[in-house]
Amino acid sequence: MTDTTDPATTAASATRAGRGRWDHTPGAVSGLTATGGLATVELTWHSYRPRRGQLVDHYEVYVSERADRGGDLAHSATLLGRTLYPHLTHRVGPEPRRRHYTVVAVVSSGARTRPARPVSAVSARSVAAGRAVARVGDFDHKGLEFALSPDQSARYRTAFPTGVDYRYGTSTPGRDWSYLHPGPSDAWGGRKEHTFALRFDLAAAPKDDLACALWLIDAHATAAGAAEVTLNGRPVRTLQFQGGATRGSLEGDATRVGSALKPSYYEFPLAADLFTAGENVLRLRKTSGSWIAYDALGVFAAE
Amino acid sequence: MSAAPPSSNGLDRRLFLQAAGVGVGALLAGAGLAGQAEAAGGAPRLRDDPFRLGVASGEPASDGIVLWTRLAPRPLADDGHGGMARAGYDVRWQVAEDERFRRVVRAGTALALPELGHSVHPQVRGLRPGRQYFYRFQAQGHTSPVGRFRTAPGDRSRAAFxxxxxxxxxxxxxxxxxxxxxxxxxxxxxxxxxxxxxxxxxxxxxxxxxxxxxxxxxxxxxxxxxxxxxxxxxxxxxxxxxxxxxxxxxxxxxxxxxxxxxxxxxxxxxxxxxxxxxxxxxxxxxxxxxxxxxxxxxxxxxxxxxxxxxxxxxxxxxxxxxxxxxxxxxxxxxxxxxxxxxxxxxxxxxxxxxxxxxxxxxxxxxxxxxxxxxxxxxxxxxxxxxxxxxxxxxxxxxxxxxxxxxxxxxxxxxxxxxxxxxxxxxxxxxxxxxxxxxxxxxxxxxxxxxxxxxxxxxxxxxxxxxxxxxxxxxxxxxxxxxxxxxxxxxxxxxxxxxxxxxxxxxxxxxxxxxxxxxxxx
CATH class of the missing domain: 3.60.21.70 (Alkaline phosphatase D (PhoD))
Structure with a gap:
């Protein structure tokens, strides 16, 4: 669970503050919808139309793990974030979970609407919710635990002259896995392909297929490019990355509301017959385009 | 000594039409032109100096000026309201010929409203061309720093500037x-x-x-x-x-x-x-x-x-x-x-x-x-x-x-x-x-x-x-x-x-x- 909420503020306490002609603005936000997906819940609502002379300063989005009696979130929800726009992406963890949401509009005088009628959604289950066979980093929409994070890409060639070679159980993300994986378009990476390897040991080859989860906090906006994935030297697939915001080279936390980062998520099966008893090596070779910025990478078994 | 009514302040029909779309009351009150239409009764006490963002003037004309201040005792307050309560506040302004305000030539009251971040923009007219003036604001016993401006020269003047x-x-x-x-x-x-x-x-x-x-x-x-x-x-x-x-x-x-x-x-x-x-x-x-x-x-x-x-x-x-x-x-x-x-x-x-x-x-x-x-x-x-x-x-x-x-x-x-x-x-x-x-x-x-x-x-x-x-x-x-x-x-x-x-x-x-x-x- 990776919700980043401020427990000090609730929709109820926010709307109770003060009394007088500037404390409330009529009505409530309408049209609120919540759609659960992999690692996200997408929230949208209709723009609030304040009375003349007022502007919407921002919307406050509240989340709760439980629905209060009658669907009223006013006494249990916590502030998820503030946004100017009538939509927000809630970035959540790998586990499927039902959450309940409401929205309050705050206008230029500071006055607030009543909370919107609450809605709920269940986020999709990620393979990373399973048992970790090998894992680098936390699936939390942040890349801050990695080496060189959040903005030291200029030191990459010195710190990782032959790419990344990481051994699960011995290596540490802060020292041994670079936050940014350069591509052949990157001058700072020497304009060549770079390979990141994740080594892990298995007592025995698995009977069932496993799965790989690769979460990114960002990528280059117009040249995210592709990577070849291999397991023990055998091809698994080519990943074509979605364009990001070209901000992940400078900042590492996509959970902050207002962050410009554009995360993306990739999950795919790893056939059981690709594994072997003893050492296994999962490799990502960036074959085209510019960089990607890591959130986490792992190999998982269904529990 | 008081703010002139809107009709003599150059606020033409177009301005009123535009203002009507953004809250004419708030606009005119902040410009010091609302007369008695608004009154800031019952506003919470301002304990700290509300003039921490200073004062300003702008748009110099040969007979007038725009004054500005924004009430903000805590300018960096997270909510953007500068530490102000959600209430209207009367802000008195004065324009004088001398820095000690012994010869006040124009004065009035503007209403600082939360809709406009407690800013005021008094429109002052009736000044003399090419003259230096001093101005200040007062709110609930607090007095702002003094600002100064020079009006533009008269329309036919070729005075250097x-x-x-x-x-x-x-x-x-x-x-x-x-x-x-x-x-x-x-x-x-x-x-x-x-x-x-x-x-x-x-x-x-x-x-x-x-x-x-x-x-x-x-x-x-x-x-x-x-x-x-x-x-x-x-x-x-x-x-x-x-x-x-x-x-x-x-x-x-x-x-x-x-x-x-x-x-x-x-x-x-x-x-x-x-x-x-x-x-x-x-x-x-x-x-x-x-x-x-x-x-x-x-x-x-x-x-x-x-x-x-x-x-x-x-x-x-x-x-x-x-x-x-x-x-x-x-x-x-x-x-x-x-x-x-x-x-x-x-x-x-x-x-x-x-x-x-x-x-x-x-x-x-x-x-x-x-x-x-x-x-x-x-x-x-x-x-x-x-x-x-x-x-x-x-x-x-x-x-x-x-x-x-x-x-x-x-x-x-x-x-x-x-x-x-x-x-x-x-x-x-x-x-x-x-x-x-x-x-x-x-x-x-x-x-x-x-x-x-x-x-x-x-x-x-x-x-x-x-x-x-x-x-x-x-x-x-x-x-x-x-x-x-x-x-x-x-x-x-x-x-x-x-x-x-x-x-x-x-x-x-x-x-x-x-x-x-x-x-x-």
């Missing part, structure tokens, strides 16, 4: 010591040519000003109205900026960073949808109005604000204040698009408004106050007028027309002190000079700077260019019937502290009836 142009004050890149020098030179009026605030998040990476980091509230790019309000508060806590506002009236126009870097009309350069970006523009323009001494027409109606305008400075100069962002065509996708004949920087309506104003001006000079470099530099500088060559040519054609009063263009944006002539046809270096452009450097943006840098050769490769320097500073100007003079002033550093002393880099003059700038020895 002094001015300064300033732009690009990235608070986090350095101290505003250039304003200390500006205040010491005591100009009659200050032209601010864009980038009053910057929207970028302020982090360890760009916090070059030797000062405590402003904290996590400022680490992300501004987005909400509260974010923009807090950002203005942060920048306006600089004592030298407050002193510069208090020392002279300002005439301001925004560039891109008051909203977002490189925006064009409804288009963000960072992938924000047009629908969302118009919301962003609306809150950014609202915060701009709330924090600057602007006329009521500048208060945005949703995402639209009337920011281009014309002012008269006696019989000597017509000031054409341009808006190069709100109506511009987007960056060109290719060369064909860049050179398309219909492409516009100002939009068709503003272009026609400008040409008409240039042709009908009955003053000795036309001064154009605008954002980005007009002079031809390189084809890839598409955010400047180089990205709008057909529109530039249309304007140059008008500036070169017989009967149009001589013009001088003053520009911000480029963070360099640069001077060059504007030719009738930049493809022909031997063509006539039709105007001259003085691009002012930044107050703080880009840190200390250096006399020369990597961009110098791009600009100075052309025979029409005269000067280049990459340090921080401003332009100190002087206008009289015979010439407009521009002196580039600089400070040696801005990052370490605000104690750097200003000095003169170079000086140029444009003589009336003799096109082209000349270096003043």
């Amino acid at each position: 002094s001015f300064a142009t300033a732009s690009c004050q990235a608070w986090y890149h350095g101290h505003f010591s250039a304003y200390r020098d500006l205040v010491a030179r005591d100009p009659d009026v200050v032209f601010f040519l864009g980038d009053y605030v910057y929207e970028y998040g302020i982090t360890a990476a760009n916090m070059w000003r030797a000062a405590p980091a402003p904290g996590p509230r400022h680490e992300l790019e501004t987005n909400t109205l509260a974010d923009y309000r807090v950002r203005y508060s942060l920048f306006k806590t600089d004592p030298d900026l407050q002193a510069a506002h208090a020392a002279a009236p300002w005439i301001l126009t925004p560039d891109d960073h008051e909203v977002q870097n490189d925006y064009a009309d409804e288009k963000s350069a960072y992938g924000i949808s047009e629908e969302d970006f118009l919301l962003r523009r609306a809150v950014a323009y609202r915060a701009y109005y709330e924090n600057c001494p602007l006329p009521p027409l500048a208060l945005a109606q949703g995402p639209d604000a009337r920011l281009h305008r014309r002012l008269r400075y006696g019989g000597l100069a017509t000031l054409h204040v341009l808006d190069g962002r709100q109506y511009r065509d987007p960056k060109p996708a290719n060369t064909e698009e860049q050179y398309a004949p219909g492409r516009s920087m100002l939009g068709a309506a503003q272009e026609q408004w400008l040409y008409r104003g240039l042709r009908t001006a009955d003053t000795r000079w036309n001064l154009l106050l605008q954002q980005v470099g007009m002079v031809k530099v390189t084809e890839n500088r598409v955010d400047q007028w180089d990205g709008y060559p057909a529109a530039r040519q249309r304007l140059l054609d008008v500036l070169g027309e017989r009967g149009v009063a001589p013009s001088v263009v003053f520009t911000g944006d480029c963070h360099r002190s640069i001077a060059g002539d504007l030719l009738a046809d930049f493809a022909d270096p031997d063509s006539a000079v039709v105007s001259s452009e003085f691009l002012g450097t930044s107050i703080a943006s880009d840190g200390d700077g250096a006399p020369s840098d990597n961009y110098a050769k791009d600009w100075m490769q052309h025979p029409w260019m005269s000067f280049y320097d990459g340090r921080r500073g401003y332009v100190l100007g002087h206008a009289d019937a015979g010439a407009v003079t521009a002196e580039y002033r600089a400070v040696p550093y801005v990052r370490a502290d605000n104690q750097a002393a200003g000095f003169s880099l170079d000086r140029f003059r444009v003589e009336h009836g003799r096109p082209g700038m000349q270096k003043v020895s």
Whole structure:
């Protein structure tokens, strides 16, 4: 669970503050919808139309793990974030979970609407919710635990002259896995392909297929490019990355509301017959385009 | 002694129609024109000094001025309301002929409302031309610092005046010591040519000003109205900026960073949808109005604000204040698009408004106050007028027309002190000079700077260019019937502290009836 909420503020306490002609603005936000997906819940609502002379300063989005009696979130929800726009992406963890949401509009005088009628959604289950066979980093929409994070890409060639070679159980993300994986378009990476390897040991080859989860906090906006994935030297697939915001080279936390980062998520099966008893090596070779910025990478078994 | 009623304050029908769309009560109350329509009874007590953002004046006319202050006992309060309760507050203002306010000539009360961030913009009329005045505000027993301004000369006067142009004050890149020098030179009026605030998040990476980091509230790019309000508060806590506002009236126009870097009309350069970006523009323009001494027409109606305008400075100069962002065509996708004949920087309506104003001006000079470099530099500088060559040519054609009063263009944006002539046809270096452009450097943006840098050769490769320097500073100007003079002033550093002393880099003059700038020895 990776919700980043401020427990000090609730929709109820926010709307109770003060009394007088500037404390409330009529009505409530309408049209609120919540759609659960992999690692996200997408929230949208209709723009609030304040009375003349007022502007919407921002919307406050509240989340709760439980629905209060009658669907009223006013006494249990916590502030998820503030946004100017009538939509927000809630970035959540790998586990499927039902959450309940409401929205309050705050206008230029500071006055607030009543909370919107609450809605709920269940986020999709990620393979990373399973048992970790090998894992680098936390699936939390942040890349801050990695080496060189959040903005030291200029030191990459010195710190990782032959790419990344990481051994699960011995290596540490802060020292041994670079936050940014350069591509052949990157001058700072020497304009060549770079390979990141994740080594892990298995007592025995698995009977069932496993799965790989690769979460990114960002990528280059117009040249995210592709990577070849291999397991023990055998091809698994080519990943074509979605364009990001070209901000992940400078900042590492996509959970902050207002962050410009554009995360993306990739999950795919790893056939059981690709594994072997003893050492296994999962490799990502960036074959085209510019960089990607890591959130986490792992190999998982269904529990 | 009291504020005149709206009908005698130049608030015409168009203004009332516009105001009706944005809350005429709030607008007029903040302008001190609402009479008894609003009253701030029962407002919570103001325990702390609410004038911590200083005072300002703007839009000097021969008989009037716009005053400004914003009540904010805790300017950096997270919610953007400056520590104010959600209530209206009476703000009394006085204009006097003497600094001790023994000869008060105008006074009134404006209502500071939370809808406008507790800002007030009293419109004062009935003043005498070419005179120095002092002003102050009072609220619940608190008295503001004293500001001063000089009204513009009478319409037929050819009295000389002094001015300064300033732009690009990235608070986090350095101290505003250039304003200390500006205040010491005591100009009659200050032209601010864009980038009053910057929207970028302020982090360890760009916090070059030797000062405590402003904290996590400022680490992300501004987005909400509260974010923009807090950002203005942060920048306006600089004592030298407050002193510069208090020392002279300002005439301001925004560039891109008051909203977002490189925006064009409804288009963000960072992938924000047009629908969302118009919301962003609306809150950014609202915060701009709330924090600057602007006329009521500048208060945005949703995402639209009337920011281009014309002012008269006696019989000597017509000031054409341009808006190069709100109506511009987007960056060109290719060369064909860049050179398309219909492409516009100002939009068709503003272009026609400008040409008409240039042709009908009955003053000795036309001064154009605008954002980005007009002079031809390189084809890839598409955010400047180089990205709008057909529109530039249309304007140059008008500036070169017989009967149009001589013009001088003053520009911000480029963070360099640069001077060059504007030719009738930049493809022909031997063509006539039709105007001259003085691009002012930044107050703080880009840190200390250096006399020369990597961009110098791009600009100075052309025979029409005269000067280049990459340090921080401003332009100190002087206008009289015979010439407009521009002196580039600089400070040696801005990052370490605000104690750097200003000095003169170079000086140029444009003589009336003799096109082209000349270096003043």
